Amino acid sequence: MNADRESELAPGTRAPRTQGERRAQAERSLLDAAVQLIAERGIERFTLAEVGLRAGYSSGLPAHYFGRKDALVAAVARTITERFGDDLERHLVLKPGLDGLLATAAFYLDSAAADPQTARALSVLLGESLHRPDLLAEIARINRLGTAELERQLAYGIEQGRIRADLDVPSEAVLILAGLRGTIAQWLADPEGLRIEALRDAFLANLRRSLAA
Amino acid sequence: MNADRESELAPGTRAPRTQGERRAQAERSLLDAAVQLIAERGIERFTLAEVGLRAGYSSGLPAHYFGRKDALVAAVARTITERFGDDLERHLVLKPGLDGLLATAAFYLDSAAADPQTARALSVLLGESLHRPDLLAEIARINRLGTAELERQLAYGIEQGRIRADLDVPSEAVLILAGLRGTIAQWLADPEGLRIEALRDAFLANLRRSLAA
Amino acid sequence: MNADRESELAPGTRAPRTQGERRAQAERSLLDAAVQLIAERGIERFTLAEVGLRAGYSSGLPAHYFGRKDALVAAVARTITERFGDDLERHLVLKPGLDGLLATAAFYLDSAAADPQTARALSVLLGESLHRPDLLAEIARINRLGTAELERQLAYGIEQGRIRADLDVPSEAVLILAGLRGTIAQWLADPEGLRIEALRDAFLANLRRSLAA
Amino acid sequence: MNADRESELAPGTRAPRTQGERRAQAERSLLDAAVQLIAERGIERFTLAEVGLRAGYSSGLPAHYFGRKDALVAAVARTITERFGDDLERHLVLKPGLDGLLATAAFYLDSAAADPQTARALSVLLGESLHRPDLLAEIARINRLGTAELERQLAYGIEQGRIRADLDVPSEAVLILAGLRGTIAQWLADPEGLRIEALRDAFLANLRRSLAA
DNA sequence: TATGAATGAGCTTTCATTCAT
DNA sequence: GATGAATGAAAGCTCATTCAT
Structure with a gap:
């Protein structure tokens, strides 16, 4: 259930190189994690930090990308x-x-x-x-x-x-x-x-x- | 829309006398107020204090009666x-x-x-x-x-x-x-x-x- | 462990009649209950209501007799x-x-x-x-x-x-x-x-x- | 007696640079402040907010670090x-x-x-x-x-x-x-x-x- | 007198948000 | 760009205290 950064890559593909690709992938992972958490606990009962950690990143990343929680939702x-x-x-x-x-x-x-x-x-x-x-x-x-x-x-x-x-x-x-x-x-x-x-x-x-x- | 303690009494009736009646009526008013607030803002975005005040009581009463917010909901x-x-x-x-x-x-x-x-x-x-x-x-x-x-x-x-x-x-x-x-x-x-x-x-x-x- | 109002009377004695006697006995029961609670939980972690109930009286009696918690302690x-x-x-x-x-x-x-x-x-x-x-x-x-x-x-x-x-x-x-x-x-x-x-x-x-x- | 973040540094030393150092020093300051407050007022009569402020930090930091008051104690x-x-x-x-x-x-x-x-x-x-x-x-x-x-x-x-x-x-x-x-x-x-x-x-x-x- | 309903201040705890590194 | 340390406001919950009955 726990999203993993690399697992979504088809076998044999390389990790994305450019900043843009890495950012897009991180954003996707964060959104996936947020979907899971919303399904499990609703909008008010998950934290931005959890989203980051469940996506395999740091606790601060969701705030860094989306600014406010409302924007992430x-x-x-x-x-x-x-x-x-x-x-x-x-x-x-x-x-x-x-x-x-x-x-x-x-x-x-x-x-x-x-x-x-x-x-x-x-x-x-x-x-x-x-x-x-x-x-x-x-x-x-x-x-x-x-x-x-x-x-x-x-x-x-x-x-x-x-x-x-x-x-x-x-x-x-x-x-x-x-x-x-x-x-x-x-x-x-x-x-x-x-x-x-x-x-x-x-x-x-x-x-x-x-x-x- | 705002629940009021007295307004629900038929005109001419007196305020309830016994402690039991007072308590029962307060409980009803609190539940009515909670219904309103849940409709307006959802479960997570109303506060116990608001329920009490909207029902015409103190901010502490909902917690006093229902113990935890979950129980009120x-x-x-x-x-x-x-x-x-x-x-x-x-x-x-x-x-x-x-x-x-x-x-x-x-x-x-x-x-x-x-x-x-x-x-x-x-x-x-x-x-x-x-x-x-x-x-x-x-x-x-x-x-x-x-x-x-x-x-x-x-x-x-x-x-x-x-x-x-x-x-x-x-x-x-x-x-x-x-x-x-x-x-x-x-x-x-x-x-x-x-x-x-x-x-x-x-x-x-x-x-x-x-x-x- | 639970203090009981009557149990302290010697067998055969009558329940105290005068207000003064009843008050004195109630006060003693409350103090006994408070001793127990202080031993179990310390000064800050017992409530006046508990003292009254444990002594076999109402939750309001300790406040009625002693006024403030400090005075009871x-x-x-x-x-x-x-x-x-x-x-x-x-x-x-x-x-x-x-x-x-x-x-x-x-x-x-x-x-x-x-x-x-x-x-x-x-x-x-x-x-x-x-x-x-x-x-x-x-x-x-x-x-x-x-x-x-x-x-x-x-x-x-x-x-x-x-x-x-x-x-x-x-x-x-x-x-x-x-x-x-x-x-x-x-x-x-x-x-x-x-x-x-x-x-x-x-x-x-x-x-x-x-x-x- | 009032703990001060900088006062513990030897004169001439710089403020700590790394996040780990900042955290460790903050934790030490908070514990020192808590010792003072426990001595002065006992366990139940100091607040987490006071600990943070007396240590020269925010009111929320003790809870952030120690989670519950019990853990701080x-x-x-x-x-x-x-x-x-x-x-x-x-x-x-x-x-x-x-x-x-x-x-x-x-x-x-x-x-x-x-x-x-x-x-x-x-x-x-x-x-x-x-x-x-x-x-x-x-x-x-x-x-x-x-x-x-x-x-x-x-x-x-x-x-x-x-x-x-x-x-x-x-x-x-x-x-x-x-x-x-x-x-x-x-x-x-x-x-x-x-x-x-x-x-x-x-x-x-x-x-x-x-x-x- | 005794009960318990009601108040409201104060606390712990959580966490979105900001910011230094 | 990314991390996580730090802030501070907000809310649930407790309960001494007051007050109506």
């Missing part, structure tokens, strides 16, 4: 949402419409199952954003990203005649995203008691029925 | 869930089956709309419970409460032939609760941009379709 | 020294001179062995008096009491020709008292590892030799 | 006993037997006379150790140190025929240490009223007589 939020957004885009370009929509939903749930720590960190950030205006900006981005994609797919599916036309598209997009988020949170709260695959299958079945033209 | 969680559980029970005894299920879902969303502060506090507690084992116990209670009721209604609806029988009932119950929670959270994050009534109608329409026999 | 010091002084006097009136001196020394050590809790409380008070001017007054009393008695006996022994006449009597009295106090403290710090009887016998043997005419 | 106890043990060793290697024993006793009393503040702090710690199990460990060390040395000297004196052979050596060692401790405490409680030199001379005379072969 914001960077974490941005990193998570950007990574997720990139992954999402790569997955979805090909399948618009109902199939794309179902694939998107499946992708959310599968991503959480594949990397629960990041999912947990994101859930924590979503929860905290309810009372932290500074986080809201970042969270609003990912919300827009998610709902925009869903709206696009819903509209396409309606156009194709595979999704019922009487939908309130914006509300529907919010509800789908909300359902995915809620399902992931519920699973993270009790990963032993719930089977994510069963939830996923039921979620997709529900979705198919509620959207059917 | 746990008491808040328990209070919210008990109140909600009581309200829920009162609403639902009469209508089992599909209609009861839809009424339950509507009740969740209507409750949030009627008392957004408490809904916000609960959402915050749900988020924090992901990394606070001491809160998980309290949250697990309300989860069981919610899913048990939903499972009961699903089973009854299947028996009646109004809900499709091929459902994975436990997963479905989790998904419905998750959808409600996620929807409320989404709305709380952007109450200006979203209309809770529209979300509610769309949610119920979806639910009806996805459960239809 | 002073009362404890005075009680211990008075009780000890009374016992000492009763023991020593009969034997002046060298034999009386040896009996006095034995009495100190035997008292500690018989009631280690009180001895511990007194040792604690002696230690604290080094940096608490308010306690010094009380402690000075018991010091004067002890050294005066020892000086009297030393003088008498010299007069009788049984104690060497080249003694510095005041210093000798201080040394004897200091030796007794130090020995008791040493034993209290390690009652398992040291045998008080052996220390007592050796102490008396030393004393006899160092004083011999 | 334990470090003080260890420092005092180590310093004393070192001094003692340097003094005593040369003279075993009766003369060494008398020299040891004299050294205890002379040390107290030379540095009453440290003696007072040690007396306070000894007193508090009666009800602070965490301190007992440290105090047990210095007790063993003292009695072991005394036992060694007693045994040597007996072997040489200059100390009476019917002694209970372990008890005698405890009594000597107890007498020294008690005498110092007595003097510290009333330094104006007592002359340490007179006590010292009388102590040594007594010791000589009670041990004489």
